[in-house]
Amino acid sequence: MKRKLRYGMVGGGPGAFIGAVHRMAAALDGEMDLVAGVFSSNPDKSRGQGETLFLNPDRVYDSYQEMAERESALPEGDRIDFVSVVTPNHLHFEVARCFIEAGFHVICDKPLTNTLDEAESLCRLVDEHNVIFVLTHNYTGYPMVKHAREMVRAGELGTIRKIVVEYPQGWLATMQEVEGNKQAEWRTDPRRAGLSSALADIGTHAENLAGYITGLRMQELLADLAIMVEGRQLDDDGAVLIHYEGGARGILYASQISVGEENNLRIRIYGTEASLDWSQEHPNWLYHRFHERPTKILKRGNPYLHPIAGHSTRFPWGHPEAFLEAFANIYRNAGRTISARISGSDPHPYDLDFPTVQDGTRGVHFVESVVESSMRREWLDVRYQPPGE
């Protein structure tokens, strides 16, 4: 018999933005309960957060190692089915490895890891331990993004010639990291954020989104990263020119110093027959453009969309959905795939639509390539296949 899933969380203490997002995304459909967690490296904070979340204090732990160990020891009917990893980037690897090795399925925030070595290790561990691993590149959870992918697959754009994907934000236009902004602190700190800030944090979303919709793989790229705010140690702005396999051209840029931009991820895809235009800040609409034919606006919730868009939609047209529902689609798909695994059944094919450890590894490879190309001021061959793909 079908039952609700149980999950634990690592990270997501008081004040953390993304942990709360994961919890709401998980709660939305009533198919899973948060039952355990270690929410902070500070045990008091962790326990306080557990209480706020109405958790059983026995299952609020002091460390992720303790959590993995003690949850493993619980009877099958009690222990968590999966763990959500929502720590800063540099901890993803160790935490994920620990739970994978204990046999738990994992939902992990992006970027996957700070180094390609770590990422590739995770690919192999996932394979070895046969767990389900889901990366929350949440922007692929939007129904109109899924419909865009299906349009490309069905050839509605013809052959793709050009991709313009941009992700400008403005919040790091000043030295937020020395003004007590915790989100800024770790994202701009090389020890925690790795080689890159803007390109790793949001550039990977752009890279993932373009790859998700078009299915195109990069062949070579030239990047130009910048540190625009004096005193900062990592890139806060960067542009990448891309040659895709098959000949399409791409422009990808990410910026955190674009004053006045909030979270303006946008992608335009031009084919020989038509083009698409989608913006995250107005996610219910997808523009479909043609040469000398009327522009079409496709709107979420309509029957003319591909069924996977309907599968990923909760409300009728005109009742706008947004960021949360897209995030929840990653969770729901992940949860239903995990449930199917548990019950030995086959998940619905649409439920398998979530970003994988290989997608994350490709993102880490992208970040390393971009940093190298920018330093060398040269085009770089970036063909790559992650382990297990």
Add this chain to the structure above:
Amino acid sequence: MKRKLRYGMVGGGPGAFIGAVHRMAAALDGEMDLVAGVFSSNPDKSRGQGETLFLNPDRVYDSYQEMAERESALPEGDRIDFVSVVTPNHLHFEVARCFIEAGFHVICDKPLTNTLDEAESLCRLVDEHNVIFVLTHNYTGYPMVKHAREMVRAGELGTIRKIVVEYPQGWLATMQEVEGNKQAEWRTDPRRAGLSSALADIGTHAENLAGYITGLRMQELLADLAIMVEGRQLDDDGAVLIHYEGGARGILYASQISVGEENNLRIRIYGTEASLDWSQEHPNWLYHRFHERPTKILKRGNPYLHPIAGHSTRFPWGHPEAFLEAFANIYRNAGRTISARISGSDPHPYDLDFPTVQDGTRGVHFVESVVESSMRREWLDVRYQPPGE
């Protein structure tokens, strides 16, 4: 000690749109659990839905009367704290009365009732039994709507001169009610929908929204209802000219035959100093316009908004929120107010911001007035004060 609330639901069986909305809205913040329900007048369907929702079968009932009785008999630590009423309109009154008389708090879908007598009875019952009664005029849950109200209150628009509020939809442009569309069936059936279809179903949202933001009360109105689709029994389109107390003029219209419109509730408010413009389909933005000064776009999630907007927001700027979060704001406010009542504490003042039984009664009075004015083709004095206000 703070605890999660428990609630039951009446209505919201398989295929019902609004019941699922209520459940997601309730689930979002992890502050309340659905534990009981009667989801259909068909006991089998009700039980099936209970199972789908992972409910304890003992608490899935055959009738709302049984539910009220048996939940009342449960120990205080187990029984529901409130009930959500999400049936078709004509049942709101009986169901709500039953639970109020049993001492339960109530969250009820709109419109409140089908007759003013029923609505006024509910006002008196709520008062008599001292329960909390919340009506889900969900569009007032949007943070930018709350900010708009605060701008009006603070005088940022000067004296209000004109309100244009419109709510066009297109889904009833054909005889959906004879083509198996259940949403259409009861909404266009005088026995279940009451005196009016379009004006009751969505016109009341427009009326409530305008009243919420401006605080203005109507003095007289002239309505012009229409049945545009042959064979239909209730209005599917209507326009209302309004004179507000104090001299402002209003145009309100609601339509379900406006082909191509989805759920396009929009309000424009013009004062002596500035004007506002907000659309439900793009709810994160609020336009603030002036004479010969730059137009401003106010965006959800920003620190320049009134604190009540921040209080009603879950994600930062640029991470769009939408219909669900607005609905959840009604639930969260209602839940926290109920929790405060239970624990004998004072709710946060912002949590008291939800539509009341009096707001609902005013809406029913509006519907009756509109129908009468339209039939008489005359201006009507519509000054009114509901019981208990």
Add this chain to the structure above:
Amino acid sequence: MKRKLRYGMVGGGPGAFIGAVHRMAAALDGEMDLVAGVFSSNPDKSRGQGETLFLNPDRVYDSYQEMAERESALPEGDRIDFVSVVTPNHLHFEVARCFIEAGFHVICDKPLTNTLDEAESLCRLVDEHNVIFVLTHNYTGYPMVKHAREMVRAGELGTIRKIVVEYPQGWLATMQEVEGNKQAEWRTDPRRAGLSSALADIGTHAENLAGYITGLRMQELLADLAIMVEGRQLDDDGAVLIHYEGGARGILYASQISVGEENNLRIRIYGTEASLDWSQEHPNWLYHRFHERPTKILKRGNPYLHPIAGHSTRFPWGHPEAFLEAFANIYRNAGRTISARISGSDPHPYDLDFPTVQDGTRGVHFVESVVESSMRREWLDVRYQPPGE
């Protein structure tokens, strides 16, 4: 052999807004020259303006009577072919009559006259003297408006059910007429503006636009005019509910106290099959909406538009046209029709597409009806046919 037309102007002195518009509209296509005029009731101002416009001083006159007389006396190869009347409203009648009686064709600004008697007289005079009379309801000159009309005619919307046409401005939200604003002075002065200000000045544009696109005639209406600014003598805001012949419903409103609005004429037309949405401030686009089919944006300059749209377009797609070109379309059509008359040939059928003296008379009838309905607070039968139609 084809030649350039010659025209004279009455009104349009220094500082007058609309006179300059007429001159630019006339100049644009190089098919007509301004050669004579009386630009002000003050002869010095008139002569100064003539000099600024590089006119022959002999043809700058002191009064319109003098101009009509002396131009008539010139040889056929010299004298003006038509006159443009761009005075304040109350002078349209006398000036137009004078030139019609002298046998000149007339292009006249709107509204036609201040009384229905005058308007009907002009209808008869035009007929009697067999001149071409063109009223500059310039908004019908937009190519996308013409395309909209052709869509309605071709049945692409099905049967029209609803028209919402609105024309909000904000510039008269304060007593501009006592602060030296000449545009405001005469428009709000009953002696010069007639019975109505807002409804006559801009409401007639809305009325004309709706009639132009849909071809529907009004059967009855109920109006609610207001004077929102204390001390003003004429309406500065008004709403009109309309029943069209055949059953369509309409909402028309015009306002000059809608702070923050500039010149926001917009029309939405809903049929049984589809709807249209056009805004004057973004005139190159026309939205075409459907039930559960993608919205289309039709864009000026494209080959998929009706040929009359192409006929009325000067630049390719993407090179936006605007107010001036629409105005110039009235002039070009008028000019070519006049040229054809002169040369005894048939004008191109598309060139005959301009507002006539009957359209203007219908507008004056509309203004009188609106004023009467508002005063009586009653629905009014407004079926009407102007002389000569």
Add this chain to the structure above:
Amino acid sequence: MKRKLRYGMVGGGPGAFIGAVHRMAAALDGEMDLVAGVFSSNPDKSRGQGETLFLNPDRVYDSYQEMAERESALPEGDRIDFVSVVTPNHLHFEVARCFIEAGFHVICDKPLTNTLDEAESLCRLVDEHNVIFVLTHNYTGYPMVKHAREMVRAGELGTIRKIVVEYPQGWLATMQEVEGNKQAEWRTDPRRAGLSSALADIGTHAENLAGYITGLRMQELLADLAIMVEGRQLDDDGAVLIHYEGGARGILYASQISVGEENNLRIRIYGTEASLDWSQEHPNWLYHRFHERPTKILKRGNPYLHPIAGHSTRFPWGHPEAFLEAFANIYRNAGRTISARISGSDPHPYDLDFPTVQDGTRGVHFVESVVESSMRREWLDVRYQPPGE
């Protein structure tokens, strides 16, 4: 005494797009008359066009050389004051040289020439013959573009950090040049278009616009040009990464294969304090954005704009202006500057705001640099100063 200017035209025969634009732009303000021309290399076509334009047949010439010679021979009160050169690119140099040497002022379409040598020669000739030379980079004629420049100059954006300027079109997504599209034929023909198609034709507009508004000069760039349509000989798409002097970064792209785009020139400029966003297809609005402060929309025709915007505006707010008026601003400024030269007076400082031969030369240098960088796949130092600057 002030008089109307007289001008001649070279190019602009029947079917030519840009010649008609120049003529309308020149006609709009009634300050200059077209009196001479050679409209085609085919004398019959030229004469036919002259007739259509109501020109004196004596002044419709068979060659530009003949025109320069015979106009020079006319008395001062008759001969043209300046010539408009609207031929395909490869003829600009010879035609312009011919008229400059004959002492005529020149208005020339862009790009200036096909080689840097030619461009630099023109710089020297203009200086030597002391004529006024105006290049029609018409997009700088928009009032909101002028206001943007003034905002940058006044420091309202702080220090510029980033420029994103894009110019996508879609009309060359197929081999138009072999399907009888004359506009496509010469633009994609290396003998007539020079080294580049897309970057020369529209990329230079983007380059000029960014330079105009920000005043920043390029230090180095990396370009990636593409031929996306098989069989074509010149670039139809290209992206350029730019390092400006002083440290700002830029992304510039131009494309003619972006299916569904019409003429979508757009520029975003990010400074330390604020950013700007302007689109040619919606030219009356300028977005002004800030970090955590409301976005502002600045609208053409308002008194809050810099006086040079008002100087460049013909209609009040809400009466949209567009492409033509911007083009006419170049003509009006050029004409008034020429008039001032003729009369020995000083032009109004705002009238001096037009693109010069040096601006054009910088554009040609940009094109050559882009082509070279793309071929070498390397960053290129592009610091440059045209002769006479």
